[in-house]
Amino acid sequence: MGEYLNFHYDVDGENFVSAGQASVELKKTLRRLGLPPETIRRLSIAMYEGEINMVIHAGGGEADVDIYEDKIVIVLKDHGPGIADIALAMQEGYSTATEGVRSLGFGAGMGLPNMKRYTDEMQIDSTVGEGTTVTMTVYLS
Amino acid sequence: MTVKELSDSFGFSVLTMPEPEREVRGGYAGDLLSWVMGRAEADQVWITIMSNVNTLAVASLSDVSAVLLAEGVTLEPALIETAEQKGINVLRSGDSAFRLAALLGPAV
Numbered sequence: 001m002g003e004y005l006n007f008h009y010d011v012d013g014e015n016f017v018s019a020g021q022a023s024v025e026l027k028k029t030l031r032r033l034g035l036p037p038e039t040i041r042r043l044s045i046a047m048y049e050g051e052i053n054m055v056i057h058a059g060g061g062e063a064d065v066d067i068y069e070d071k072i073v074i075v076l077k078d079h080g081p082g083i084a085d086i087a088l089a090m091q092e093g094y095s096t097a098t099e100g101v102r103s104l105g106f107g108a109g110m111g112l113p114n115m116k117r118y119t120d121e122m123q124i125d126s127t128v129g130e131g132t133t134v135t136m137t138v139y140l141s
Numbered sequence: 142m143t144v145k146e147l148s149d150s151f152g153f154s155v156l157t158m159p160e161p162e163r164e165v166r167g168g169y170a171g172d173l174l175s176w177v178m179g180r181a182e183a184d185q186v187w188i189t190i191m192s193n194v195n196t197l198a199v200a201s202l203s204d205v206s207a208v209l210l211a212e213g214v215t216l217e218p219a220l221i222e223t224a225e226q227k228g229i230n231v232l233r234s235g236d237s238a239f240r241l242a243a244l245l246g247p248a249v
């Protein structure tokens with residue numbers, strides 16, 4: 001597989017006002033590695049959407065980013081309520097966000113669709129009552 | 142046109158302008174953050190009335206050249222500081238998002 005770098009982030013579920021820490025760190029790291037700006041942009045947005053989802057829907061979680069020579073893999077893992085109907089959750093506009101979360105600008109139901117759009121592959125594994133793991137891959141050409 | 146030129150020519154208030162020479166190419170208007178992340182493009186000016194810490198995160202991750210707060214909305218002093226540190230230009234106007242988009246459309 002060649003050389004790779006791994007970054008691990010704990011995503012705090014209590015504080016969603018300051019959520020986004022891991023995405024900001026990732027963006028800095030990708031900049032240091034000299035990736036193209038548009039690749040950095042796609043990855044950081046996908047990471048942020050996933051991070052925010054873990055905070056507002058799952059009480060926090062963990063993020064692992066593996067950087068290989070030819071691809072970057074982001075794994076977001078939480079022990080929240082899980083997603084009962086993944087196809088429904090993937091639909092643009094579907095959201096269970098609370099009023100409080102909506103007043104901050106989230107809850108458009110566009111996060112998961114954005115994560116799919118901005119990455120080359122996305123997989124959601126979820127069990128109700130156990131949690132959700134989202135895996136996103138971006139290939140570097 | 143640069144952010145500074147845009148701000149000067151339309152008389153916007155400057156909350157912070159750490160990157161005055163950034164080029165503005167087009168714009169996007171919206172308040173729902175995931176719409177902005179999905180639709181706005183790098184270097185655009187982002188017109189919004191959403192003014193909180195998440196606005197700054199989205200501005201930074203989306204790589205917009207400036208946030209233009211409409212309807213006289215402002216940003217609390219601690220967040221102005223954050224924006225400055227993160228290199229995010231934040232401008233402000235008393236006009237509506239509709240009016241601002243109409244004004245800026247032909248210019249950027």
Ligand SMILES: Nc1ncnc2c1ncn2[C@@H]1O[C@H](COP(=O)(O)OP(=O)(O)OP(=O)(O)O)[C@@H](O)[C@H]1O
Pocket residue numbers: 049053054057058078080081082083089090094095096097105106107108109110111112113132175176
């Ligand atoms: N990690 C998660 N755990 C549990 N449910 C989730 C998780 N991520 C997403 N969901 C469910 O999927 C729905 C759609 O997610 P999506 O990110 O597309 O929209 P949103 O978070 O509600 O709003 P937006 O992302 O536009 O701010 C959520 O409202 C929630 O019900």
Ligand SMILES: [Mg+2]
Pocket residue numbers: 049052053107110111112175
């Ligand atoms: Mg979301």
